[in-house]
Amino acid sequence: MGAMSVRPSLLISAFPPELAGLDQNPPAGWRVACTGLGALSAAVATARLLTELTPARVLFVGTCGAYDERLAVGDCLSAGTALALSLDILEGRAYRPEREVQCWPATLAGVLPLPFPELPVAVPPGITRTLEGARRLAPFAAAEHLELTGVFAACQGAGIPCGAALAVANRVGPGAHEEWCAHHARVSRDLLDALRAHGVFQAR
Numbered sequence: 001m002g003a004m005s006v007r008p009s010l011l012i013s014a015f016p017p018e019l020a021g022l023d024q025n026p027p028a029g030w031r032v033a034c035t036g037l038g039a040l041s042a043a044v045a046t047a048r049l050l051t052e053l054t055p056a057r058v059l060f061v062g063t064c065g066a067y068d069e070r071l072a073v074g075d076c077l078s079a080g081t082a083l084a085l086s087l088d089i090l091e092g093r094a095y096r097p098e099r100e101v102q103c104w105p106a107t108l109a110g111v112l113p114l115p116f117p118e119l120p121v122a123v124p125p126g127i128t129r130t131l132e133g134a135r136r137l138a139p140f141a142a143a144e145h146l147e148l149t150g151v152f153a154a155c156q157g158a159g160i161p162c163g164a165a166l167a168v169a170n171r172v173g174p175g176a177h178e179e180w181c182a183h184h185a186r187v188s189r190d191l192l193d194a195l196r197a198h199g200v201f202q203a204r
């Protein structure tokens with residue numbers, strides 16, 4: 001009888017620059033892929049990858065925006081929860097049915113601990129553009145991201161442990177896009193370097 005096959009780990013990101021070259025040179029035992037932008041695309045792509053690769057665990061890496069002074073550009077965090085949230089819901093212009101799942105916890109810690117502070121992450125339907133919007137969302141999460149609810153929902157639907165490591169590339173507000181453009185490549189490299197340095201990609 002041949003040796004039992006070992007299920008790979010899956011490293012994903014929204015798009016290639018945030019993988020900092022690991023899409024071209026994956027760590028041993030890891031498969032690497034991109035989900036596309038936005039929670040819906042991320043959910044569909046993640047579900048497809050889980051079916052094709054049957055990974056033992058999933059780690060999402062990427063950049064995020066900080067809502068307030070809890071985080072600065074260049075800081076790294078582990079997403080403790082991914083929360084579907086919007087200003088329309090907070091301000092009463094929309095609502096979600098009571099039975100709809102709105103919050104997905106990370107489930108990777110017992111399998112693959114991450115070396116960063118664990119914080120809640122909001123996933124709105126679009127990028128928040130105002131300081132007032134950031135102020136309204138900050139009581140619920142420390143940072144904003146666009147894909148995590150889709151990734152976590154797909155993984156938990158399939159029973160696969162999942163987590164996310166994010167680097168802050170900007171403050172949420174009117175200057176966010178310019179700040180993200182200036183920093184996202186550097187903070188993505190720094191995030192992946194920190195994960196390597198802490199042995200996250202070592203064979204398990």
